[in-house]
Amino acid sequence: MNDLSEKFKYWNPYVGGALLGVVLFLSFFITSHGLGASGGVNRVAVAVQDMVVPEHVDKSPYLAKLAGGDIDPLRHWLVLEIVGVMLGGFFSGLLRGRVRLQTYHGPQITPRTRWAFAFAGGILMGYGARLARGCTSGQALSGGAVLSVGSWAFMFAVFAGGYGLAWFVRRLWQPGT
Amino acid sequence: MAPLDLTGMFGVTGSYLVYIGIGFCFGFILESSGFGDSRRLAAQFYFSELRVLKVMFTAIVVAMLLVFWASALGLLDYDELMVKHTWLWPGIVGGLIMGVGFILGGYCPGTSLVSTATLKIDGMFFLFGHIVGVLAFGETVGYFYEFWNSSYLGRFTLPELFGLETGVVVLLVVCLALAMFLGFGWIQRLVYGRGDPQ
Structure with missing residues (x-):
């Protein structure tokens, strides 16, 4: 590839990781909890659901806890945090010329195939993240750093699921056969 | 004292x-x-690039060390921190589903936000799927509410699990991270004859 994205290298992963660790620590120090992502997306989704079918939301015990009656699911730190995540990601990309409409896909598949799998993977990720009460950010990273047993079990389960299936779906990502 | x-x-x-x-x-x-x-x-799962492992575990180790140093110095009250509570089996089953979602979809929730913010179409499809997934969970959790609330262990930490001093566990986690960096790097060189590309 000869596009701009190759001109600006990504950070050394150990440097990026160390900076992320400092931010995670500051989050705990200042706010008492770690970072999050899927919980924020969940609240936005439920807020939309609450606008469309409010009676349905009030009737489901799980949804009512998030958005029942007068509760506004958007008044929560997670929602503000994901707004910040998108702004930060956007600015980082902007500075390095990586804000461009494009599809990242493996060399053996078309963008259209990639979209279908991205959508399907997203559904599983969203469903699993609610089941596990957190995602890579909220559980693995944040719970892992403060030594939560459940977060460590969760983290190994994510890696097990990914590595367990990777060989069978290698055509999605790998070159060659 | 913080928080x-x-x-x-x-x-x-x-x-x-x-x-x-x-x-x-x-x-x-x-x-x-x-x-x-x-x-x-996705390259993480083929050992061709180990950025996920390196960033994640460096972040965990750095944050963990800072949290426990700050606590030891009396600057931070560890008992006041929101340590994720443990529901063991829902966490493990959810994690397995997410691992499958990760290798099929190529992102996790946080990274799909960043990908969408930089206009990657695959990131947008993933994020849209994520929204469908959380809505589907809200509609179906009633069928297995008991399982979702099962194996609850509260605020349960590794030092409590192993009956070890916190400092010892912190040291073990640092060793685990170093061992994984070395071990995964070794497999990577074995398979590809190189380290991470730039």
């Missing part, structure tokens, strides 16, 4: 700005580390 009383110090609007600021740094670092690119994330 601080955010709303008390900065008011509601101020606390909102703090959260947007923390999120901004988080998103900036993710994108700068290459996490807006699904190919580089």
Whole structure:
């Protein structure tokens, strides 16, 4: 590839990781909890659901806890945090010329195939993240750093699921056969 | 002593700005580390690029050391921190489903936000799927509510599980991270004859 994205290298992963660790620590120090992502997306989704079918939301015990009656699911730190995540990601990309409409896909598949799998993977990720009460950010990273047993079990389960299936779906990502 | 009383110090609007600021740094670092690119994330599972492992475990180790040093110095009250509570089996089953979602979809929730923010179409499809997934969970959790609330162990930490001093566990986690960096790097060189590409 000869596009701009190759001109600006990504950070050394150990440097990026160390900076992320400092931010995670500051989050705990200042706010008492770690970072999050899927919980924020969940609240936005439920807020939309609450606008469309409010009676349905009030009737489901799980949804009512998030958005029942007068509760506004958007008044929560997670929602503000994901707004910040998108702004930060956007600015980082902007500075390095990586804000461009494009599809990242493996060399053996078309963008259209990639979209279908991205959508399907997203559904599983969203469903699993609610089941596990957190995602890579909220559980693995944040719970892992403060030594939560459940977060460590969760983290190994994510890696097990990914590595367990990777060989069978290698055509999605790998070159060659 | 920390954690601080955010709303008390900065008011509601101020606390909102703090959260947007923390999120901004988080998103900036993710994108700068290459996490807006699904190919580089999925590469972890083929050992062709180990960015996910390196960034994640360096972050965990650094944050963990800072948290426990700050606690040891009396600057931070570890008991006041929100340590994720443990529901063991829902966490493990959810994690397995997410691992499958990760290798099929190429992102996790946070990285798909960054990918979408930089206009990657695969990131947008993933994020849209994520929204469908959480809505589907809300509609179906009633069928297995008992399982979802099962194996609850509360605020349960590794030092409690192993009956070890916190400092010992911290040291073990550092060793585990180093061992994984070395072990995964060794497999990578064995398979590809090289380390991570730039």
